[in-house]
Amino acid sequence: MSELKSSKAIDRVYQYVKQYIHENALSPSVRDICKGAELKSTSSVHTYLKRLNDLGLIEYRPGMRRAIILKDTIGDSSDEHVSSTTEHTPASVIKLNCIGKITAGQPIYAHEDYSDSIYVNKSLIGSSDAFLLKVQGTSMINAHIMDGDYIIVRKQDHCNEGDIIAALIGDEATVKRYGHMNGLPYLFPENDLYEPIPFHSEGCRILGKVVGLHRYNI
Amino acid sequence: MSELKSSKAIDRVYQYVKQYIHENALSPSVRDICKGAELKSTSSVHTYLKRLNDLGLIEYRPGMRRAIILKDTIGDSSDEHVSSTTEHTPASVIKLNCIGKITAGQPIYAHEDYSDSIYVNKSLIGSSDAFLLKVQGTSMINAHIMDGDYIIVRKQDHCNEGDIIAALIGDEATVKRYGHMNGLPYLFPENDLYEPIPFHSEGCRILGKVVGLHRYNI
DNA sequence: ATGTATGTCAAACACTTGTTCTATTTTTTG
DNA sequence: CAAAAAATAGAACAAGTGTTTGACATACAT
Numbered sequence: 001m002s003e004l005k006s007s008k009a010i011d012r013v014y015q016y017v018k019q020y021i022h023e024n025a026l027s028p029s030v031r032d033i034c035k036g037a038e039l040k041s042t043s044s045v046h047t048y049l050k051r052l053n054d055l056g057l058i059e060y061r062p063g064m065r066r067a068i069i070l071k072d073t074i075g076d077s078s079d080e081h082v083s084s085t086t087e088h089t090p091a092s093v094i095k096l097n098c099i100g101k102i103t104a105g106q107p108i109y110a111h112e113d114y115s116d117s118i119y120v121n122k123s124l125i126g127s128s129d130a131f132l133l134k135v136q137g138t139s140m141i142n143a144h145i146m147d148g149d150y151i152i153v154r155k156q157d158h159c160n161e162g163d164i165i166a167a168l169i170g171d172e173a174t175v176k177r178y179g180h181m182n183g184l185p186y187l188f189p190e191n192d193l194y195e196p197i198p199f200h201s202e203g204c205r206i207l208g209k210v211v212g213l214h215r216y217n218i
Numbered sequence: 219m220s221e222l223k224s225s226k227a228i229d230r231v232y233q234y235v236k237q238y239i240h241e242n243a244l245s246p247s248v249r250d251i252c253k254g255a256e257l258k259s260t261s262s263v264h265t266y267l268k269r270l271n272d273l274g275l276i277e278y279r280p281g282m283r284r285a286i287i288l289k290d291t292i293g294d295s296s297d298e299h300v301s302s303t304t305e306h307t308p309a310s311v312i313k314l315n316c317i318g319k320i321t322a323g324q325p326i327y328a329h330e331d332y333s334d335s336i337y338v339n340k341s342l343i344g345s346s347d348a349f350l351l352k353v354q355g356t357s358m359i360n361a362h363i364m365d366g367d368y369i370i371v372r373k374q375d376h377c378n379e380g381d382i383i384a385a386l387i388g389d390e391a392t393v394k395r396y397g398h399m400n401g402l403p404y405l406f407p408e409n410d411l412y413e414p415i416p417f418h419s420e421g422c423r424i425l426g427k428v429v430g431l432h433r434y435n436i
Numbered sequence: 437a438t439g440t441a442t443g444t445c446a447a448a449c450a451c452t453t454g455t456t457c458t459a460t461t462t463t464t465t466g
Numbered sequence: 467c468a469a470a471a472a473a474t475a476g477a478a479c480a481a482g483t484g485t486t487t488g489a490c491a492t493a494c495a496t
Contacts, residue, residue: 009443025287026245026279029483041445046485061244065283065452065483069243144362164436215431218382227473247453259475264455283453283482 012037013048014057017068027066129155130208133166133173140164140175142190145213151175152212159209166207169197175210230255231266232275235286245284347373348426351384351391358382358393360408363431369393370430377427384425387415393428 016036020028028036033045049068053060061067135149143164145151153166165178167187176187176197185199234254238246246254251263267286271278279285353367361382363369371384383396385405394405394415404414 026282026285029283030485031483039444041447042484043446043486044444047443049484063452063484064244065247067244067284067484141362144359144364146362210436211434213431213433213436216429218428218431248455249453257474259477260454261456261476262474265473267454281454281481285454 009037009039009044010048010051013039013045014052017052017058018070021068021070027068029066130211131155133175135175139189139191139194140177142192143177145175145190146215148215148217150214150216151210152214153208154211155208157206159206164210166210167199168203168205168207169199169201170203173207178206227255227257227262228266228269231257231263232270235270235276236288239286239288245286247284348429349373351393353393357407357409357412358395360410361395363393363408364433366433366435368432368434369428370432371426372429373426375424377424382428384428385417386423386425387417387421391425396424 013033016033017028020026020032020036030042030045030049033049034040034042037045037048039045049058049060052058056071059069059071131153133151133153135145135147135151138147145164151166159165159178161179163178164175165187166173166175167178169187174187174197176189178199179186179188181196186196187199188196231251234251235246238244238250238254248260248263248267251267252258252260255263257263267276267278270276274289277287277289349371351369351371353363353365353369356365363382369384377383377396379397381396382393383405384391384393385396387405392405392415394407396417397404397406399414403417405417406414
């Protein structure tokens with residue numbers, strides 16, 4: 001509609017693809033995009049689609065018709081003018097159930113009382129599995145993780161130096177920063193009142209990496 | 219794969235379409251469905267697609283490639299065994315779009331770059347309207363609100379002593395703790411490096427109360 | 437200025453894929 | 467059991483659509 005082709009062509013292509021998919025729940029064809037992005041050649045669109053694919057903004061299946069899918073950045077969307085709230089949820093959202101306690105024998109099992117749940121963007125956890133933990137205590141306060149916060153843990157059995165992870169020590173689950181001291185692995189609380197915890201004894205296990213945090217009691 | 223074609227063909231077609239779309243975020247072609255539903259003729263599939271469309275279970279654009287979209291029945295689900303994660307989202311979830319900047323004249327308008335969005339539980343904001351702000355800076359670090367966090371703001375024009383609120387001072391939006399000093403309202407940063415901001419001049423306005431926080435860069 | 441990269445276009449090509457037609461098999465009905 | 471209806475198959479058709487090629491213009495670098 002706008003007379004001026006404000007931004008660059010690749011940007012118009014991306015915006016139009018997003019808009020089209022949101023409006024039609026269906027990928028546009030190259031020729032659809034031609035019109036929408038005000039480009040007169042399918043070839044141009046084709047070029048930009050390949051580039052957007054390389055950039056990781058869309059996923060583009062060569063040869064397949066109407067086979068563009070959006071690789072959502074945290075949140076993305078673009079839905080419009082609905083004051084700022086909309087219902088509807090795309091398939092890119094995943095529900096995580098809260099897991100609360102650890103018992104001796106078994107690994108983790110769902111908290112009985114009330115199983116909280118939270119919705120997070122799929123892109124956050126990729127193709128892995130993930131779960132939710134409610135933080136108890138203030139041992140990570142210097143990392144600005146508070147008592148009562150929910151942390152999103154992406155399941156994995158390894159991690160890098162400095163990662164904040166959820167781990168199992170014996171039969172207790174904790175959230176700590178992972179690191180080494182004198183060549184040995186430790187879990188470091190982010191609170192001067194607590195001591196680093198050796199992480200090289202029996203029963204030490206990495207549950208996953210903390211990739212998100214939700215707080216609702218402010 | 220299963221030897222027994224358990225149910226009726228039309229049912230297999232519907233199930234496979236659902237499965238395919240869930241797995242690929244993309245509509246299957248008629249020939250894809252042929253394989254998936256163990257039918258040997260595209261004609262058969264075509265028949266059933268038309269019928270499913272009449273039944274209202276799918277929406278089917280004649281002529282368009284890969285253009286089947288699911289008309290989701292209230293709470294179909296059926297998804298499986300993904301331990302602690304499930305797709306699908308009930309109506310109790312609301313999508314909030316991120317709002318970033320404030321300009322002189324107008325109140326708030328959407329951030330240009332990319333409008334992030336987040337899904338939160340409806341119960342959090344009640345019947346009010348709400349929006350999202352991305353935190354810039356560390357002025358609230360003592361309240362453990364970090365740079366880059368997303369805060370969820372429930373729109374309201376009043377607040378209580380001690381509430382953390384989003385407010386407008388002139389043409390700038392800030393997140394601060396609301397309180398009084400010497401009988402006059404102030405906005406208190408939660409960072410010793412910053413000074414309280416008088417909140418009793420022209421252009422001071424409460425935008426809403428901070429009711430939630432999401433963090434994704436940990 | 438000259439050469440190179442980049443953006444854009446037009447047209448042609450080839451393959452995917454929706455659609456249709458007719459034939460054959462299976463099921464239902466009377 | 468015969469006739470009718472429904473289900474399925476197979477093939478051919480036609481349209482939609484991704485892809486390629488080559489050309490031209492513009493911007494950028496040498």
